[in-house]
Amino acid sequence: MTNKKPLIAVTTTNDKGHTFLHRDYSDAILLAGGIPFVIPSMGDADIEDELVEAADGLLLTGGEDIDPNLYGEEPAPGLGTLTPERDATEKRLLVKFMAADKPVFAICRGLQLLNAVAGGTLIQDIERALPNALQHRQLAPRDHLSHQVEVEEGTLLMSIVRASRVRVNTFHHQAVKQLAPGFRINATAVDGIVEGIESLSQRFVLGVQWHPENLARTDAAAIRLFEAFVQACRFKESIGAGGHSR
Numbered sequence: 001m002t003n004k005k006p007l008i009a010v011t012t013t014n015d016k017g018h019t020f021l022h023r024d025y026s027d028a029i030l031l032a033g034g035i036p037f038v039i040p041s042m043g044d045a046d047i048e049d050e051l052v053e054a055a056d057g058l059l060l061t062g063g064e065d066i067d068p069n070l071y072g073e074e075p076a077p078g079l080g081t082l083t084p085e086r087d088a089t090e091k092r093l094l095v096k097f098m099a100a101d102k103p104v105f106a107i108c109r110g111l112q113l114l115n116a117v118a119g120g121t122l123i124q125d126i127e128r129a130l131p132n133a134l135q136h137r138q139l140a141p142r143d144h145l146s147h148q149v150e151v152e153e154g155t156l157l158m159s160i161v162r163a164s165r166v167r168v169n170t171f172h173h174q175a176v177k178q179l180a181p182g183f184r185i186n187a188t189a190v191d192g193i194v195e196g197i198e199s200l201s202q203r204f205v206l207g208v209q210w211h212p213e214n215l216a217r218t219d220a221a222a223i224r225l226f227e228a229f230v231q232a233c234r235f236k237e238s239i240g241a242g243g244h245s246r
């Protein structure tokens with residue numbers, strides 16, 4: 001373990017010539033003791049390799065819908081805006097960070113990308129697929145805690161939030177359909193919508209469907225998520241039995 005602040009690669013949306021990141025993401029990393037390192041969409045494999053080597057962890061942020069081609073489905077009515085270049089960049093980075101066993105924290109779209117890249121599928125539009133589901137696209141302010149999620153016992157998520165129920169904000173219309181192999185569900189809403197997943201084999205590959213970055217100043221579970229992620233990024237190798245060391 002080192003006292004140096006870990007460097008966290010943070011993914012962004014490229015839109016109309018701008019690289020866009022909501023400031024709450026970088027503020028939450030700073031608050032948790034990390035250094036946010038904002039990365040644009042890229043296409044250069046050598047640069048990406050160097051980035052993965054330089055960075056201590058990857059934060060996959062929220063954004064537009066995941067291209068259903070990524071999980072072997074055709075576009076359905078209700079599918080929103082796609083950002084294929086971002087999908088491609090994030091997919092390559094995710095695979096490389098996971099291969100290096102560096103921590104990945106995936107928020108909202110990030111969780112969906114994680115599940116798709118790891119071999120799962122997505123509900124393209126919750127309202128169409130599940131008309132009786134809760135409202136998962138809240139119209140309340142970003143930091144309003146809209147719905148409850150039940151946290152699974154014995155999960156990494158439970159060890160971080162230390163509560164079997166948390167209230168969360170919600171800004172998504174897509175969700176996990178089929179869970180990726182090698183992952184487990186760690187949180188669920190009362191309507192059955194998956195609200196969190198984590199890797200069974202990697203030391204810290206965790207996704208949440210809500211937006212803890214908007215809650216980092218006000219909600220204990222939210223800041224703990226960022227602190228646990230940044231803490232995991234301080235370790236250069238696996239801890240404990242069963243981990244592989246380098």
Ligand SMILES: [Mn+2]
Nearest residue numbers: 136170189209
């Ligand atoms: Mn939700």
